[in-house]
Amino acid sequence: MPLTAPTLDLTADPIELTAALVDIPSVSGDEAALAGALEQALRTQAPHLEVVRCGDAVLARTHLGRERRVLLAGHIDTVPVAGNLPSRRDGDLLHGCGTSDMKAGDAVIAHLAATLTRPRYDLTVVLYDCEEVEAARNGLGRIERELPEWLRADLAILGEPTGGAVEAGCQGTLRAEIRTRGRRAHSARSWLGDNAVHGAGAVLARLTAYTPREVDIDGCGYREGLQAVRITGGVAGNVVPDECVVTVNFRFAPDRDADAAVAHVREVFDGFDLAITDLSPGALPGLSTSAAQEFLAATGTTARAKYGWTDVARFAGLGIPALNYGPGDPNLAHTREEHVDTSVISRCASVLTRFLT
Amino acid sequence: MPLTAPTLDLTADPIELTAALVDIPSVSGDEAALAGALEQALRTQAPHLEVVRCGDAVLARTHLGRERRVLLAGHIDTVPVAGNLPSRRDGDLLHGCGTSDMKAGDAVIAHLAATLTRPRYDLTVVLYDCEEVEAARNGLGRIERELPEWLRADLAILGEPTGGAVEAGCQGTLRAEIRTRGRRAHSARSWLGDNAVHGAGAVLARLTAYTPREVDIDGCGYREGLQAVRITGGVAGNVVPDECVVTVNFRFAPDRDADAAVAHVREVFDGFDLAITDLSPGALPGLSTSAAQEFLAATGTTARAKYGWTDVARFAGLGIPALNYGPGDPNLAHTREEHVDTSVISRCASVLTRFLT
Numbered sequence: 001m002p003l004t005a006p007t008l009d010l011t012a013d014p015i016e017l018t019a020a021l022v023d024i025p026s027v028s029g030d031e032a033a034l035a036g037a038l039e040q041a042l043r044t045q046a047p048h049l050e051v052v053r054c055g056d057a058v059l060a061r062t063h064l065g066r067e068r069r070v071l072l073a074g075h076i077d078t079v080p081v082a083g084n085l086p087s088r089r090d091g092d093l094l095h096g097c098g099t100s101d102m103k104a105g106d107a108v109i110a111h112l113a114a115t116l117t118r119p120r121y122d123l124t125v126v127l128y129d130c131e132e133v134e135a136a137r138n139g140l141g142r143i144e145r146e147l148p149e150w151l152r153a154d155l156a157i158l159g160e161p162t163g164g165a166v167e168a169g170c171q172g173t174l175r176a177e178i179r180t181r182g183r184r185a186h187s188a189r190s191w192l193g194d195n196a197v198h199g200a201g202a203v204l205a206r207l208t209a210y211t212p213r214e215v216d217i218d219g220c221g222y223r224e225g226l227q228a229v230r231i232t233g234g235v236a237g238n239v240v241p242d243e244c245v246v247t248v249n250f251r252f253a254p255d256r257d258a259d260a261a262v263a264h265v266r267e268v269f270d271g272f273d274l275a276i277t278d279l280s281p282g283a284l285p286g287l288s289t290s291a292a293q294e295f296l297a298a299t300g301t302t303a304r305a306k307y308g309w310t311d312v313a314r315f316a317g318l319g320i321p322a323l324n325y326g327p328g329d330p331n332l333a334h335t336r337e338e339h340v341d342t343s344v345i346s347r348c349a350s351v352l353t354r355f356l357t
Numbered sequence: 358m359p360l361t362a363p364t365l366d367l368t369a370d371p372i373e374l375t376a377a378l379v380d381i382p383s384v385s386g387d388e389a390a391l392a393g394a395l396e397q398a399l400r401t402q403a404p405h406l407e408v409v410r411c412g413d414a415v416l417a418r419t420h421l422g423r424e425r426r427v428l429l430a431g432h433i434d435t436v437p438v439a440g441n442l443p444s445r446r447d448g449d450l451l452h453g454c455g456t457s458d459m460k461a462g463d464a465v466i467a468h469l470a471a472t473l474t475r476p477r478y479d480l481t482v483v484l485y486d487c488e489e490v491e492a493a494r495n496g497l498g499r500i501e502r503e504l505p506e507w508l509r510a511d512l513a514i515l516g517e518p519t520g521g522a523v524e525a526g527c528q529g530t531l532r533a534e535i536r537t538r539g540r541r542a543h544s545a546r547s548w549l550g551d552n553a554v555h556g557a558g559a560v561l562a563r564l565t566a567y568t569p570r571e572v573d574i575d576g577c578g579y580r581e582g583l584q585a586v587r588i589t590g591g592v593a594g595n596v597v598p599d600e601c602v603v604t605v606n607f608r609f610a611p612d613r614d615a616d617a618a619v620a621h622v623r624e625v626f627d628g629f630d631l632a633i634t635d636l637s638p639g640a641l642p643g644l645s646t647s648a649a650q651e652f653l654a655a656t657g658t659t660a661r662a663k664y665g666w667t668d669v670a671r672f673a674g675l676g677i678p679a680l681n682y683g684p685g686d687p688n689l690a691h692t693r694e695e696h697v698d699t700s701v702i703s704r705c706a707s708v709l710t711r712f713l714t
Contacts, residue, residue: 171545186665187586189582193584197561197588200561201562204555225544225545225546227550227555228554228555229592229593229596234585234604238530247591249544249595308545
């Protein structure tokens with residue numbers, strides 16, 4: 001624990017705490033100061049919790065012998081600062097890098113961990129690093145490898161920005177490269193060649209003709225999508241290209257597992273040379289468990305589908321139902337204009353308090 | 358004239374002279390040594406010629422008062438050396454950088470200029486620099502601007518590699534960028550976007566459906582071609598792309614002028630955003646003139662179409678009929694294995710001698 005860690009008051013209003021967290025910059029890979037401040041605050045202000053540090057993640061939990069355990073998780077890193085620090089309050093809005101994604105969620109989680117000394121579920125809090133960068137560096141993945149017993153729970157709630165809505169599960173994501181090949185030739189004698197870029201027209205035609213599926217799972221409507229996210233081909237301005245690569249991204253509802261998603265994409269592009277380059281299965285909403293039902297009751301609302309992939313899928317992979325629920329606005333994530341509506345911070349804090357006590 | 362210029366014997370057999378030219382490296386932009394050697398040799402060994410130096414081009418001409426003038430031209434630069442110097446003789450083959458493209462042609466031209474003291478046409482010889490690089494640096498273009506009277510002639514013969522065949526005129530070349538636009542969105546919510554790469558499928562469909570024209574001009578069969586030479590689109594692996602650019606190259610027969618070529622491409626891609634990025638008109642074969650007919654008679658053969666663009670188009674632009682005729686093998690140009698069949702050097706030299714005397 002660095003001696004220089006700023007002091008955080010976890011008992012303060014979560015809105016104030018959000019501003020304090022935002023004012024300790026924590027771009028991915030540079031979370032040490034914020035992790036140190038959170039660790040110090042939890043150790044000194046929440047003596048009812050067991051606290052551990054794992055890299056630049058901070059974990060804390062109760063040992064009350066409750067029948068069930070709820071895990072609250074949030075990443076503490078942000079995308080690069082874009083001239084939007086320190087935080088700035090303007091009426092109901094709090095502006096600054098990380099306000100929505102997702103220090104408002106972190107503030108609610110840390111505040112509840114410190115102040116709810118007798119929750120009705122045993123409580124685990126995971127505040128982790130490196131979510132905004134490549135999966136191999138993800139702090140939650142490191143915890144899964146190094147401290148797997150810390151992730152055991154009956155329900156996981158991620159404080160990712162959902163605008164205060166409950167977003168259940170998440171869709172999976174698959175990327176594939178579809179490669180057409182031809183024969184190089186000088187473009188002045190193009191009949192000697194075979195144009196691989198022209199050949200990619202058939203790939204694009206299948207994408208254009210594709211009708212994405214919509215499916216209802218546990219009352220949540222998922223919408224799939226199959227999109228070209230990149231196309232590249234060409235050798236020189238006077239050469240018939242002998243190769244073209246179309247990169248497609250398939251976002252699939254969580255009723256398909258990874259193998260089913262691969263099989264579907266291979267079927268759509270039957271006859272083409274296709275290589276899977278990236279594959280993350282989704283997460284079923286898991287709303288049928290009692291803990292999830294109790295959480296929904298506390299919110300007084302129903303869940304909707306989460307379209308984007310989030311770390312809830314890691315929990316689903318461990319057999320733990322997981323939801324996204326946080327005060328940030330997903331549409332503002334990663335923007336220079338990032339801000340959060342402070343009234344949603346207060347609402348999320350009181351909903352979670354109602355659920356947990 | 359640098360004092361260090363190696364001595365060339367222009368009266369030697371053109372095969373020996375080819376080897377001597379090849380052994381003075383002259384990659385584009387670095388032709389001074391070779392230009393100096395050629396200038397010195399012409400001044401000392403061909404007193405019947407007027408000689409001028411223009412940059413790293415060397416020009417020479419007779420003033421015999423003939424009714425007609427024939428111009429022989431060749432570029433003296435090469436593509437970068439690829440471990441293929443000095444020249445190496447292996448039976449009938451002479452290996453080395455520039456043997457085919459086009460120092461064998463230059464050797465024939467310089468040899469005839471020095472040895473045919475009483476040609477039946479007045480003779481102009483243009484040995485120029487920087488043909489293998491961007492058009493703005495082309496030595497023939499500089500001569501056209503600075504010494505335009507030196508390019509006046511009734512027939513121009515370029516010694517570009519044709520394998521000893523007569524290739525008439527050349528096709529034009531046009532490049533255009535066809536841009537499709539859409540709306541960016543996160544690929545997890547692709548229905549909020551509009552995929553510009555998918556939109557490019559319609560561009561590729563038109564290319565695939567396109568039937569290139571073949572046309573006979575002056576007995577030469579030209580074959581047009583319309584090819585995608587590059588395609589590029591994509592923002593990130595999780596973003597629906599909002600722009601895609603297809604670069605097409607149209608090679609057009611010389612009965613279309615530049616405006617007609619542009620109009621044709623615009624018609625093919627009617628409805629798309631299209632920008633012309635490069636345009637060089639072709640050259641009509643011009644075989645009906647008496648000088649061209651006399652040259653063909655000397656070769657004992659007929660002309661065929663030149664598909665690739667060459668500097669003959671510059672002469673055509675000046676109203677001068679121009680042909681490609683040289684001993685090099687066009688298929689070996691720019692290759693590491695570049696070589697020339699020495700028997701074709703001898704044949705070209707004797708055909709040109711027959712024509713000019």
